[in-house]
Amino acid sequence: MNKLLIVGTVAFDAIETPFGKTDKILGGAGTYIGLSASFFHLKPAIVSVVGDDFPQEYLDMMEKKGIDISAIEVVKGGKTFFWSGKYHNDLNSRDTLVTELNTLADFQPKVPENFKDAEVVMLGNLHPLVQASVLDQMTVKPKLVVLDTMNFWMDCALEELHAVMKRIDVITINDEEARQLSGEYSLVKAAAKIHTMGPKYVVIKKGEHGALLFHDKDVFFAPALPLEEVFDPTGAGDTFAGxxxxxxxxxxxxxxxxxxxxxxxxxxxxxxxxEKFGTERMENLTREEAVERLKKFRALTQFEIELE
Amino acid sequence: MNKLLIVGTVAFDAIETPFGKTDKILGGAGTYIGLSASFFHLKPAIVSVVGDDFPQEYLDMMEKKGIDISAIEVVKGGKTFFWSGKYHNDLNSRDTLVTELNTLADFQPKVPENFKDAEVVMLGNLHPLVQASVLDQMTVKPKLVVLDTMNFWMDCALEELHAVMKRIDVITINDEEARQLSGEYSLVKAAAKIHTMGPKYVVIKKGEHGALLFHDKDVFFAPALPLEEVFDPTGAGDTFAGxxxxxxxxxxxxxxxxxxxxxxxxxxxxxxxxEKFGTERMENLTREEAVERLKKFRALTQFEIELE
Incomplete structure (x- = not known):
């Protein structure tokens, strides 16, 4: 079984959408990536940090999903990273209300010995130097490194971002970030420029409008499944990446x-x-439901045209 | 060979995009629909009206494409419908600078005798009463009626729009219009409501984000092809419908x-x-180019996943 090393936040979120609001609930990119990856036959580990205010039940739940949590450091007397946001009515944009870095401020990821040879590394959205430090600790070159990032790092750590981008295979960013990073409006041109910065695969996430995959001259597109209700978009991008x-x-x-x-x-x-607030739906999702919906994806996109 | 009866504007457009601007050039929904439909083995006719300022060469070009232009009425002393618009930098939105209805103000479409039994009728974006009057003139019930409309008619002729919607098979509208017409934000819910208004097929155009097809419980999605340059979006929706x-x-x-x-x-x-201003690209497009690009569409969207 292959190993997947995940580095990302494990956090508290408080979310407000037009459909309701939550107290502090489980969140964080590492969490969403881990829950999503746990649907596959592999050995996932999350490298992260929390405070001792972080409920044991959350860690237990992740462990039950087959996620190795031994590298989620619990800082005594520390507080867990907390993010709070409010979505606008269209759910496509949101305002951040609170960001408390807490223990994340000094996060120095330590890759566990038994994951220093992980076949795949997923670098969740963190400071590019933190992402790079994870790659530095690998004793065997991973077969695949996937990196997620955001506009914030382009604004304040662009040089470091460029440095780590040279060491990865896949970058996942959203459309606006791809435009910012490349200076190109056309996503085709943006992807071509980002290729030259390192990653041979460029994945551009367009939220409810799906995702594009660029590789050399090839392009592939997957739509988001049209849903009756989008309840809370938090974590969708990380779940996708996972x-x-x-x-x-x-x-x-x-x-x-x-x-x-x-x-x-x-x-x-x-x-x-x-479909639900936070991680709730991913925690309860069954493999059967996931397979059933894959059939919907196939019906949504597949067609048969005979070409002369 | 089946007949396709097209009703829609044949017009002058003046377009400004970030890439340049045009003088008065050939435009109009009927024109774009006709040019697009002319790529198929069928007999298309356009019912429309122009003034005697409309260049004969435009009519000749359409006729050369195999379009029956005998029902494009030329009003002596009249002026052709003129629209001018300026696109914003992202090309997703535009401001209308000028709308001169001219001969279109009194347009009473007359379906030619030999098209009163057309198998397919495409009602371009016009007043719903004008669209209905075309259906009234059919002597044989068409096998398929497709209707395009816009928010303007929802604002000022909603009752008439609802009446004509009961007589059609397919409606094509954009996402915002689907939301306005249904009062639902979710496009899945919007399509379900619009179904109950008449059309069994609901096509929701999302511009650069593709198009959705709804029919009963079935949904299909086609992306827009990611292009290096989008030069002028004018007529894309009508070309799609055609x-x-x-x-x-x-x-x-x-x-x-x-x-x-x-x-x-x-x-x-x-x-x-x-890819070009106005109708230029559609006038010069070859069948071979169109087939070649269909292969790109296939590569863009088709995948093979074995499901247990």
Missing amino acids: GFAGYLAQSENISFKNTKNAIIYGSNLASFCV | GFAGYLAQSENISFKNTKNAIIYGSNLASFCV
Whole structure:
């Protein structure tokens, strides 16, 4: 079984959407990535940090999902990273209300010995130097490194971001970030420029408008599943990334053809994530439900046209 | 060969985009629909009106494409409908600078005798009463009626729009219009409500984000082809509709499976339309180019996942 090393936040979120609001609930990119990746046959570990205010039951739940939590450091007397946000009516944009870094401020990820040879590394959205420090600790070069990032790091750590980008295989960013990073409005041109910065695969996430995969001259597109209700978009991008990396770690095949499948698996899992607040839907999701919805994805996108 | 009756504007447009601006050039929904439909094996006719300021060469060009122009009325001393617009930098929105209805103000479409039994009718975006008057003139019930409309008619002729919607098979509208017409934000819910207003097929156009096809419980999605440059979006929606209706008129099969193909053909043709100002690209497009790009659409969207 392949190992998937995940680095990302494990956190508290408080979320407000047009449909309601939550108290502090389980959140964090590492959490969403881990839950999503746990749907595949692989050994996932999360490297992260929390305070001792972090409920043991959350850690137990992750462990029950088969996630190795031994590298989630619990800082005594420390407080867990906390984010709070409020979504606008269209759920496509949000305001951040609170960001308390807490223990995350001094986070120095320590890759556990038994994961220093992980086949796949998923670098969740963190400071590029933190992401790089994880790669520095690997004793065996990973077969695949996937990196997620955001506009914040482009604004304040662009040089470091460029440095780590040279060491990865896949970058996942959203459309606006791709435009910012490349200076190109056209996503086709943006992806071509980002290729030259390092990653041979560029995944551009467009939220409810799906995701694009670029590789050399090839392009693949997966829509988001049209849903009756999108309840809470929090974590959808990380769930997508977790499904993407998890599928590739399981199948150990990074051909373009297989990477297309990874995009579909990621989109499929993300379509569940948004159905409930926080991680609730991902915690209760069954493999059968996930397979059933894959059939919907196929029906949604597949057609037969005979070309002369 | 099946007949496709098209009702829509034949007009002058003056367009400004971030890439340049045009003088008065050929435009109009009927024009774009006709040019797009002319790629299929069928007999298309456009019912419209122009003034005697309308250049004969435009009419000649359409006739050369195999379009029956005998029902494009030329009003002596009249002026042709003129629209001018300026696109914003992202090309997703635009301001209308000028709308001169001219001869269109009194347009009373007259369906030519030999098209009163057309198998397919494409009602371009016009007053719902004008659209209805075309259906009134049919002596044989068409096998398929496709209607395009816009928010303007929802604002000022909603009752008439509802009346004509009861007589059609397919409606094509954009996402915002679907929300306005249904009062639902979710496009899945919006389509379900619009179904109950008449059309069994609901096509929701999302511009650069593709198009959705709803039919009973089935949904199909076609992306817009990611392009290096979108030069001028004018007419893309009408080109899409013309390709959609043209393919269905040619194949005479309105199963869901075949209607999915129609969505792909429409999206394919629309992807060319935006590459040049106005109708230029559609006038010069060859069948070979169109077939070649269909292969790109297939590569963009098709995947193979084995499900247990």
